[in-house]
Amino acid sequence: MASSRPDFLAHRSGDAVAVAVRDLEPGLVRGGYLDGDATEEVDLKNDVPLGHKVALRDIRAGEDVIEYGVRVAIASQDISRGDYVHTHNVRSARWQNSVA
Amino acid sequence: MAEQRRLTGYRRPDGSVGVRNHVAILPVDDLSNAAAEGIAALVPGTLALPHAFGRLQFGDDLDLTFRTLIGVGANPNVAAVIVIGIEPNWTDVVADGIASTGKPVERIAIEGRGDLRVIEHAARYAKQFLQDASEIAREPVERGDIVLSMKDGESDTTTGLGSCRVTAHLVDEWVASGGTMIFGETSELTGGEHLIAERCVDDEVRKRFQGFYDDYVEMIEQTGANLLGSQPTQGNIAGGLSTIEEKAMGNIVKTGSAPIVGALAPAEAPTKPGLYFMDTSSAAAECVTLMTAGRGVVNLFPTGQGNVIGNPVQPVVKISANPKTTSAMADHIDVDCSDVLSQESTVEQAGQALIEIVERTINGRITAAEALNHREFTLTKLYRSA
Structure with missing residues (x-):
């Protein structure tokens, strides 16, 4: 049933980012979580290709980025809900020299 | 859980089970790749395993190379092995390690013989190992x-x-x-x-x-x-x-x-x-x-x-x-x-x-x-x- 196919999926409730499961264009997109039935609608601000990430909430520069329920990055600039999230606005929290 | 599918494999002398039945031609070092590939060309169906290293290694790095070559030869997907090295000592280390599993192993060093004599000697073993391996039957495994x-x-x-x-x-x-x-x-x-x-x-x-x-x-x-x-x-x-x-x-x-x-x-x-x-x-x-x-x-x-x-x-x-x-x-x-x-x-x-x-x-x-x-x-x- 095509209408039930998600635009994005997040691993756990509470995650700050979700993954596009198809190529997405700006506008209203919807998705869900792997660990429950909750759904989410986001006003997407950028093109986000399949496999790339969407911010589910505002994240301030320097704040931890949570995915899979754990810290997977630190925001290197302020990020707003609906923004495209990748190496241009997050960096490794562990490997300090690993920056774009 | 669904009913389990019937599985088959090759049971080796040490009790381990493989799913392939290769006769491997294993060089100890980069210098022996040409002879190994020569043997495999003469006896199609055998498997040459050329690689880039094996000379002047020492300490933990040498131990890892030995453990890797011995482990690959000992892998249960391998029925029998020909080990070729430039010199006899390290050739013996690798061949003895594989032979401890009980599978057939033949070894030969190149120094004092040259590639062509090594290929002639080893190809006869490779042929025999291949024929012997072809008669190892798959049996039920878990x-x-x-x-x-x-x-x-x-x-x-x-x-x-x-x-x-x-x-x-x-x-x-x-x-x-x-x-x-x-x-x-x-x-x-x-x-x-x-x-x-x-x-x-x-x-x-x-x-x-x-x-x-x-x-x-x-x-x-x-x-x-x-x-x-x-x-x-x-x-x-x-x-x-x-x-x-x-x-x-x-x-x-x-x-x-x-x-x-x-x-x-x-x-x-x-x-x-x-x-x-x-x-x-x-x-x-x-x-x-x-x-x-x-x-x-x-x-x-x-x-x-x-x-x-x-x-x-x-x-x-x-x-x-x-x-x-x-x-x-x-x-x-x-x-x-x-x-x-x-x-x-x-x-x-x-x-x-x-x-x-x-x-x-x-x-x-x-x-x-x-x-x-x-x-x-x-x-x-x-x-x-x-």
Whole structure:
């Protein structure tokens, strides 16, 4: 049933980012979580290709980025809900020299 | 649990079970590759395993090369081995190590003879080993007899969301059935290494795991290099992975939920059933070669962007949930689980489909990588030779 196919999926409730499961264009997109039935609608601000990430909430520069329920990055600039999230606005929290 | 499929394999003299029946021509060093390939050309059906190293190595690096060559020769997918080296001493070390499993081994050194005499001598043994191996019959085996390994490559976010979850379904079922599984990729646990440590069965295993992890990551961090583009790779980044931690979480997902019963040195073999960590690089050919030396007989390989790796001794089963990859690179994919990403099938359904393909591979199905002649055999080098 095509209408039930998600635009994005997040691993756990509470995650700050979700993954596009198809190529997405700006506008209203919807998705869900792997660990429950909750759904989410986001006003997407950028093109986000399949496999790339969407911010589910505002994240301030320097704040931890949570995915899979754990810290997977630190925001290197302020990020707003609906923004495209990748190496241009997050960096490794562990490997300090690993920056774009 | 569904009724189990009948499995067959080749039982070796040491009791281990293989799913392929190779006669391997194994050079001890780079200088012996030409003779090894000459023998395999004269006796088609044998398998030459050329590689780049084996000279003037010393210390831990030499030990690892010996352990890798012996382990690959001892792998139960190998029926018999011809060992060729430039000089007799190290040739004996490798040949004796393999012969301790009880399988047929012939050895010969090149110095004092030259390639052509070596080829003539060894080709007669190779012919006899091949004929003998052709009469070894498959017999019924159990999941508990089978050592599987796993590695993911050219990962992207679809591996963590799809193919690694599907692989985890198999891992949990395999371990529950009394089977053995090996995972690795030491640096690719960064950010989630505490999750692996928590699953180690006791403090001894946990301490050994933590030691491997700390040593490897210290070696990487000491360089001070910007690793973005190396780990994660350019392909990982193109697929949407932004950091090592995000990549690591996908790697960890595929290990399922079973307790970790052992932490293995590179190329070390498990000693009892269960889920094992092995200290390895995340480079696909290096990692799968070490897991082959660790006696893995089938490798499970989730991929996002489409890594094409194979191994000459251990069949590699490719699993992908990325619909672009399963379409554009369908030639390389054994299990398409992109329906999990669109939520048109469940992880359990896709996991059962994966188990079916893996069990058919055990029973003799040729994988995509085998059909396409991918035979990446790559030794892990710890440091420069003397």
